[in-house]
Amino acid sequence: MYKEHSNTGFTKLTYSHMQQPDAHVAMRLFEDPERLVKQASDIFECPREELKPGKDHVAVHVVALGDYEHYGQNRNGDAFRKKACEDRHDTFVKSGHVFVQHDNQDPEKALGRPVKSAYDKSMGRIELVLHVHKDKGQDQLHKLASDGTHGFSMACYVPFDSCNVCNTPRRGPSDPNQCEHLRDHLGKVFPDGKVACMQNDYPTWFDISFVHKPADRIAYDLQKIAASGEAASYKLAEAEGIWVPDHILARSYDGYTEKLATLQALGAMEQFYIKTSEARPMGHDFFLWELRKAASVPTQGEVLDQLRNIDIDELMPALAKRGCILSPRDFFRYVLGPDYGEMKSAMPEVLNSIRSGVFSRLLKHASSREAVCKNIYFDVDEGKDRVYASGVDNDLCKKAFVEAENTNSVSTGLVNRRVIETTMTGKPATVVKQAAQHEDLHPAALVYAAYKLSAVQAVIKMANNIDDAVVTAVAAAQNVMA
Ligand SMILES: [Zn+2]
Numbered sequence: 001m002y003k004e005h006s007n008t009g010f011t012k013l014t015y016s017h018m019q020q021p022d023a024h025v026a027m028r029l030f031e032d033p034e035r036l037v038k039q040a041s042d043i044f045e046c047p048r049e050e051l052k053p054g055k056d057h058v059a060v061h062v063v064a065l066g067d068y069e070h071y072g073q074n075r076n077g078d079a080f081r082k083k084a085c086e087d088r089h090d091t092f093v094k095s096g097h098v099f100v101q102h103d104n105q106d107p108e109k110a111l112g113r114p115v116k117s118a119y120d121k122s123m124g125r126i127e128l129v130l131h132v133h134k135d136k137g138q139d140q141l142h143k144l145a146s147d148g149t150h151g152f153s154m155a156c157y158v159p160f161d162s163c164n165v166c167n168t169p170r171r172g173p174s175d176p177n178q179c180e181h182l183r184d185h186l187g188k189v190f191p192d193g194k195v196a197c198m199q200n201d202y203p204t205w206f207d208i209s210f211v212h213k214p215a216d217r218i219a220y221d222l223q224k225i226a227a228s229g230e231a232a233s234y235k236l237a238e239a240e241g242i243w244v245p246d247h248i249l250a251r252s253y254d255g256y257t258e259k260l261a262t263l264q265a266l267g268a269m270e271q272f273y274i275k276t277s278e279a280r281p282m283g284h285d286f287f288l289w290e291l292r293k294a295a296s297v298p299t300q301g302e303v304l305d306q307l308r309n310i311d312i313d314e315l316m317p318a319l320a321k322r323g324c325i326l327s328p329r330d331f332f333r334y335v336l337g338p339d340y341g342e343m344k345s346a347m348p349e350v351l352n353s354i355r356s357g358v359f360s361r362l363l364k365h366a367s368s369r370e371a372v373c374k375n376i377y378f379d380v381d382e383g384k385d386r387v388y389a390s391g392v393d394n395d396l397c398k399k400a401f402v403e404a405e406n407t408n409s410v411s412t413g414l415v416n417r418r419v420i421e422t423t424m425t426g427k428p429a430t431v432v433k434q435a436a437q438h439e440d441l442h443p444a445a446l447v448y449a450a451y452k453l454s455a456v457q458a459v460i461k462m463a464n465n466i467d468d469a470v471v472t473a474v475a476a477a478q479n480v481m482a
Helices: 033-042 082-088 091-095 138-147 180-184 216-228 236-243 256-275 283-295 301-307 312-321 328-336 341-355 358-364 366-373 395-408 412-425 443-462 468-480
Strands: 010-015 026-029 057-066 097-100 112-120 125-133 152-158 161-163 204-210
Touching: 026 138, 057 138, 057 152, 082 112, 091 112, 091 204, 216 328, 216 341, 216 443, 256 283, 256 358, 256 366, 256 443, 256 468, 283 412, 283 468, 301 328, 301 395, 312 395, 312 443, 328 341, 328 443, 341 358, 341 443, 341 468, 358 366, 358 443, 358 468, 366 443, 395 412, 412 468, 443 468
Parallel strands: 097 204
Antiparallel strands: 010 152, 026 057, 057 125, 097 112, 112 125, 152 204
């Protein structure tokens, strides 16, 4: 599906949470037979029988997309004109399948398919009826029934898109011939009132996927780990399958050597802090030892709450530019919520596993090390088309980033300031010598290690006013603080 098209055009994703709020994009179960009849006749203009699923399937109603004339462009900067919606909504039925997380390479993995599509002229929206297999879509249907909704995202192939201001076509985000409106001013309103956004006039929708909300995707994986249970089942073979989706594992990865070098540097510093936890060292070591004070300041809950609105793909580069690396506690509060949600009871064990020297232990454990170094889930792709970040630019987020910099940034000036402040106020900055409680690292500790390797590399690449040695020292110290 995806591959057939990839030689000429490109693929776009439209996330439900990135769409215009007033379009009321949503996904619901068709439970009420009365509503089914009404919807069938009003919107889908067909007899109810045509929408009814067979005994193995469940019908799901989706308000998929709002058109440009009614709602403008979405938060990605993508727009779909009325004509495109009207002419092309049926590609959902002709070419589409229902997947999970856009894992769309193998049709066998489909949970179902769109069976009916319509463009509702009065509302200016595309609506769909999906038939989802009861067993294959068990988890998603359960969430739909209990929460009343589920996050989703649609993939369409486009041969090109074009600028809303000057109509210049573009063959992809890195097209060298794209106009400056799309390249440099996405989202900007020009004097003639036109917004710089991408018009997609020939979309072919081939995938509608159940997805998790921003941080929830990682939380979901972690909760599966927690649910899978006992300490004895920390075997990596199981953990890997749980927390790295197949389609990510399958991608080739050539940054292994750099990741390993970062891991070695962090492992060495981690050991330094563990070894000096009892006796204050002298000379240059004393300088390094003092840096632990910069690693002991927690980020406020409301700041993390604000950051939770931002997708990890956007948060990673935004934090990296500001030199921020989240401590274990802050990372899990970002992912799971202020009180760690369903992982609450497991958190002391997870944090202990990290404190026991997660990096130095990884260096001695070949298969875990390989899994963590090959994990690209948190990697920052600088070349990625990411000009229109979802929440990154709003005022609340800007404020949250300033706060996050104060508590987290590893830029030299802010590190020095935190060291001085911690010293002046006499706040404790204690390194804990934590013995390993299990032979294997907790799978959630591996997730954190993967995050941190990516975050350290991104900061070294993207942040200003940093000293690599200080970055490594503070990042390692974060792991072993009380
Ligand atoms: Zn243009």
